[in-house]
Amino acid sequence: MPTVIESLNRALEHTLAHDTRIILIGEDILDPYGGAFKVTRGLSTAFPDRVLTTPVSEAGIVGIAIGMALRGLRPVVEIMFGDFLTLAADQLINHAAKFRWMYNNQVSVPLVVRTPMGGRRGYGPTHSQTLEKLFLGVPGLRVLAPCAFSDPGDLLEHAILDDDPVIFIENKLLYYLSLQDDAIQGDLVISPIKETSLPVLPTPNHITPSPNSLPMISYAPSFSITIRDAPPPVLTITAYGYMAELSRQAILQLAYDHEIFVELVVQTQLAPFELEAILSSTTRTGRLLTVEEGTLNLGWGTEVIAHSAEHLGNHLQVAHRLAAYNLPIPASQPLEATMLPDVDLIVETARKMVL
Amino acid sequence: MVDQKSLYRSLYLIRRFEETVLENFSKGVFYGTTHTYLGQEANAVGVLYHLQSEDIVVSNHRCHGHYLAYGGELRSLFAELMGKVTGVCAGRGGSQHLHWRNFYSNGILGGTLPMATGMALAEKHKASHAVVITFLGDGTLGEGIVYETLNMAALWRAPILYVLENNHIAQTTPVHLSVAGDIAYRFRAFGIPVYEIDTSDVLSVLSISGGLLDDIRIENVPQALILHTCRFGPHSKGDDTRSDLVIQQMRLERDPIQIQAARLEDKDRAKIEREVDREIQQAFLQAIDDPLASWDPSISSQVL
Numbered sequence: 336m337p338t339v340i341e342s343l344n345r346a347l348e349h350t351l352a353h354d355t356r357i358i359l360i361g362e363d364i365l366d367p368y369g370g371a372f373k374v375t376r377g378l379s380t381a382f383p384d385r386v387l388t389t390p391v392s393e394a395g396i397v398g399i400a401i402g403m404a405l406r407g408l409r410p411v412v413e414i415m416f417g418d419f420l421t422l423a424a425d426q427l428i429n430h431a432a433k434f435r436w437m438y439n440n441q442v443s444v445p446l447v448v449r450t451p452m453g454g455r456r457g458y459g460p461t462h463s464q465t466l467e468k469l470f471l472g473v474p475g476l477r478v479l480a481p482c483a484f485s486d487p488g489d490l491l492e493h494a495i496l497d498d499d500p501v502i503f504i505e506n507k508l509l510y511y512l513s514l515q516d517d518a519i520q521g522d523l524v525i526s527p528i529k530e531t532s533l534p535v536l537p538t539p540n541h542i543t544p545s546p547n548s549l550p551m552i553s554y555a556p557s558f559s560i561t562i563r564d565a566p567p568p569v570l571t572i573t574a575y576g577y578m579a580e581l582s583r584q585a586i587l588q589l590a591y592d593h594e595i596f597v598e599l600v601v602q603t604q605l606a607p608f609e610l611e612a613i614l615s616s617t618t619r620t621g622r623l624l625t626v627e628e629g630t631l632n633l634g635w636g637t638e639v640i641a642h643s644a645e646h647l648g649n650h651l652q653v654a655h656r657l658a659a660y661n662l663p664i665p666a667s668q669p670l671e672a673t674m675l676p677d678v679d680l681i682v683e684t685a686r687k688m689v690l
Numbered sequence: 691m692v693d694q695k696s697l698y699r700s701l702y703l704i705r706r707f708e709e710t711v712l713e714n715f716s717k718g719v720f721y722g723t724t725h726t727y728l729g730q731e732a733n734a735v736g737v738l739y740h741l742q743s744e745d746i747v748v749s750n751h752r753c754h755g756h757y758l759a760y761g762g763e764l765r766s767l768f769a770e771l772m773g774k775v776t777g778v779c780a781g782r783g784g785s786q787h788l789h790w791r792n793f794y795s796n797g798i799l800g801g802t803l804p805m806a807t808g809m810a811l812a813e814k815h816k817a818s819h820a821v822v823i824t825f826l827g828d829g830t831l832g833e834g835i836v837y838e839t840l841n842m843a844a845l846w847r848a849p850i851l852y853v854l855e856n857n858h859i860a861q862t863t864p865v866h867l868s869v870a871g872d873i874a875y876r877f878r879a880f881g882i883p884v885y886e887i888d889t890s891d892v893l894s895v896l897s898i899s900g901g902l903l904d905d906i907r908i909e910n911v912p913q914a915l916i917l918h919t920c921r922f923g924p925h926s927k928g929d930d931t932r933s934d935l936v937i938q939q940m941r942l943e944r945d946p947i948q949i950q951a952a953r954l955e956d957k958d959r960a961k962i963e964r965e966v967d968r969e970i971q972q973a974f975l976q977a978i979d980d981p982l983a984s985w986d987p988s989i990s991s992q993v994l
Contacts, residue, residue, distance in 0.1 A: 358815070390845070395804045395838030402808020405794070406746075408815060410808075425835075429798045430805060436993045438789035439779040474993045499994055607994050 339487050340510040343374050343449075346488030347411065350495050351382045357495060358403060359386045360396055361413030371415045372451050372510060393422035397448060401431050401500075404446040409495055417452035417504065418464050431500040432475030443498040449491070453506040453577060453628055454659075454675055459666035465629035465659070467504045471606040471638065478606040480504040480576045483512040484525050484558045490603055493554040504605075506577035506628070522587065524563050527556040528600075530609035555604035557612035561597075562590045568598035569689050571616040573639060574626040575602045578676065582626050585681035593682070595689055605635060610642050617643055621652040622688050626681055631658035653688050657681060692739075697892050698950045699962050700735045704755045705947050706970045707764060708923070711754070711771060715927050719978065720771045724785045727755030729890070729922030732946035733855050734759035736895025737823060737915070740903045744820035746792040746813070748806035752855075753788055753795035756825055760793045764970060768977035781983030792820075800826070800833030803852075807839050807912075810848035814910060821906050822850040829860025831869050831876065843912040844880040851902055852877070852914040857921035862931045877914040888918035890944040920944045 337345070350357050359375060365388045369376025379386035389396050393414055400410035414420055420427070431444050454463035470478055479494055479501055481487030487505070494501040518525055530553045560583060561568060574582040579601040589595040598616045602609070617623045623643055625636030636656035643651055660674040708726040715724065727734065734755040738747065741760070749756040757767060762778065770777030771785050778788045786797035796802050806824035813820040830836060831854075843850060856873060858865045877884040883905075887898055895917060902913045920940045924930035930937070951959050 387846070390838070390841055392838035392842065394835050395842055398801065398804025398835065398839065399808035399811065399842060402805040402810075403812040403815075404808075405805065406809045406812035406816075408812045425798065425801055426804070430796065430801055433787075433796075434789075437779060437783045437787050438794075439782050441779075441789055477994050 336513040336515070338510065339481065339483055339512050339514065340372070340374055342486055342488035342514060343491055343505070344376060344378075346491045347375065347378055348381065350492055351378060351385060354409065355385070356407065356409045357385065358408055358410045359413065360389055360400055360410055362389055362391055362415050364388055364413055370413060372507065374449070374505070375413065393419045394426050397423040397426040398430065400446050401426060401444055404444045405434065405442055409445045411447045411449060411495060414448060414450040416462050417450040417466055418461050420448070420450055420466055420470070420502070423448070424469070427470065427476060427500070427502070428473050432473050435499065436475060444500050445498045446500040447491070447494045447497075447503055448501070449503040449505060451505045451507045451510070453508060454664050454671055455508055457666050457668055457671060460663040463664045463671070465627070467502065467605060468629045468634045470502055471635060473606070475500070476606060477501045477604065478504065479555050479604055480506070481509070481603060482558070482576060482579045482601050483509060483515050484560065484579065484601055485516045485527065485556060485603065486514060490555060504576060508577045509580070512580060519563065522563050522590070523583070524561050526559045528559055528612040529553070530555070530557050530604065530611050553604055553609055557603065557609065558601040559612060559616065560586070560599040560601060562586065565590060565596040568596045568616070568620050570595065570597045570622040570624060570685055571600060571613065571620045572597050572624045572626060572681070572685065573600040573602065573613050575605060575635075576628070578626045578628050581676070581678050582681055584678045585685065588678065588682050589685055593686060595685060597685060608638065608642060610639065610646070613639060614643060614646050617647060618650050621650060623651060623654045624657065624681075624685060624688060625655070626657045626676055628659060628675060630661045631656060632661050634658055655684060655688060657684055692893070692896065694950070694953045695958055695962060697735060697739070698954055698959065699966060700759060701731045701892060701947050701950055702963060703966050703970070704731045704734065704758050706966055707758060707767070708754060710970055710974055712923065712927065721773045722771070722784045723926055724771060725752040725926055726923045727752055729920045729940065729944065729946070730855055730857060731755055732890050732892040732895050732949075733853065733917050733919055736892045737851070737853055737899040739896050740900050741823070742820070744792065744818055746806070746809050746820060746822045747794070748802050748809065748822060748824040749788075749793070749795035750799065750802060750825055750827065750830070751786045751797045752827065753786060757788055757790070757793060757795070762788070762790055762793060764973035765976050766790070768974050769980050772977055773983055774977060774980040775983045776977065776980040777983070799830040800835045803836055803839040804842075807843045807848045807850055810843070810850040811846055814849055819907065821903060823853060824850060825853045825855060827854070827860065828856040828858065828865045828869055828873070829863070831873065837876070840877060840880045840882060844882050847911050849906050849910045850912045851899070851906055852882070852912065853899075854914065854916045856916060856918050858918075859921060859925075859932070861925040862929065873916055882912050882914050884914040884916060886916040886918070890920060890946045891949050892946055
């Protein structure tokens with residue numbers, strides 16, 4: 336199977352080859368370097384007119400891409416480190432996210448901003464963070480996070496075809512994992528779940544949309560991962576990105592070593608919230624553990640549990656969040672490892688929750 | 691041949707629109723805020739005189755004059771400021787957030803510059819031959835994104851005209867307290883040719899901007915035009931800290947409407963004024979009668 340990075344690279348190549356509206360913009364993305372994490376390697380050679388290397392100007396790059404998107408192109412921006420998304424926050428929040436709605440659906444902003452996030456590589460406080468939670472509460476932005484349980488390139492191609500702005504979060508440790516998108520992986524059963532989200536209006540010319548538009552099937556699936564032929568799960572763990580991979584390892588360990596059977600729900604869309612898979616699993620298990628790499632307070636897990644509490648009432652007996660400490664992320668390996676959630680912590684927390 | 695009457699009409703229309711807004715704001719007819727273009731009318735009318743049908747205009751918070759000079763309707767602009775469903779953006783945007791045809795404005799200073807430049811690059815990519823005209827003010831020179839954008843515009847040869855309207859005051863802060871050095875050097879540093887003029891005469895603005903736009907169309911490069919100008923009104927509704935004397939002096943010496951009026955026969959001028967006054971009054975009354983924007987369930991489903 337290809338790796339996540341190969342899947343993303345092929346998707347970009349495929350879309351560039353088939354759609355001349357697509358432009359890649361980012362710092363140091365030209366060959367032979369091909370981007371800090373090599374996701375764009377080979378593309379500037381194949382499409383020299385549509386792969387633009389830029390000055391170190393994250394806000395300007397995203398702003399220029401927004402202008403291009405408003406005028407019919409489909410720019411895909413690479414922000415070298417997710418930490419630098421803060422530099423482009425004004426463009427994303429006060430420009431890209433607003434335009435379609437505030438201009439009364441007369442325009443659309445088909446923009447993708449891809450960026451690597453996450454720690455465990457010792458890059459220190461400003462190159463290791465997981466900051467996507469800062470964008471999850473912004474109406475008008477879709478936030479996606481691929482995982483290795485499906486084809487990340489496929490998700491990226493859908494994002495590029497999306498008429499609304501998308502922030503596409505690629506965890507750095509995910510890049511070199513091989514895809515595991517077969518339905519059965521050893522003792523695991525992986526089932527995609529179609530989520531529904533609020534309707535979006537892809538056509539900019541419809542000034543008066545139908546007020547009764549039906550909920551749309553999202554192109555970003557969730558995944559239910561369970562142990563094959565096991566008894567019914569007693570706990571739901573939900574995670575995304577690389578934490579989904581660590582959670583996969585944890586649920587195997589919980590089954591093998593402790594005979595605790597867990598359903599792991601992996602999301603690929605973080606915003607707008609799509610919670611059917613999580614709610615449906617938690618209704619059955621009564622217990623919900625959220626696992627994320629970002630800091631704990633006011634994070635993704637906080638919102639997932641708040642929604643779950645509102646929807647599930649007494650069906651939710653126990654809930655817990657695992658996340659990074661509420662601290663800047665240190666460079667030193669032992670310090671960094673201590674403050675980020677890992678497999679052992681997931682296993683230990685899960686065991687306490689089912690006691 | 692330039693039609694002097696038509697220029698006067700455009701200037702006078704913007705003037706009367708803005709005066710009508712200010713006169714009626716305190717009466718509660720409008721809702722929210724406004725930034726009027728009083729005194730700067732010659733800039734929008736002169737530069738946008740050269741617009742071709744596919745050209746794009748990107749404006750800022752002080753956008754009414756640009757919008758009307760672009761050809762925007764009076765009634766829909768009044769209605770937008772009143773929060774009416776017939777407004778330019780059905781009441782969602784308000785005074786600073788307009789979009790109609792190829793006209794766009796937004797209320798974040800400097801944030802519109804990369805957007806405008808990206809639009810110019812997109813049009814170049816599509817070989818549409820459209821150019822972008824974007825307006826900024828002296829206050830915006832404090833925003834870092836301006837310089838990120840000028841750098842990329844020059845590197846990538848974006849077909850865009852940056853029109854800097856220096857009205858010498860950013861909200862209440864005079865330009866000498868907020869802008870160091872020479873404004874023109876800010877463009878020259880990136881190799882962007884810059885032209886500068888201190889005038890309130892629409893014909894001077896028209897003449898200099900015509901040449902710049904021709905160059906942009908032929909050479910596909912960015913150009914900058916600095917227009918030293920005067921803001922007669924408050925930043926917003928009533929927040930002017932300058933003395934009445936200063937304003938009176940400005941109105942006496944630098945009024946684009948008076949300058950252009952002097953080129954017309956009295957009877958022609960009076961006729962235009964009568965017509966425009968009537969038009970404004972009609973549009974204003976229509977907008978007042980228009981229904982307010984009302985919440986319908988689709989509003990919440992139209993955003994991600």
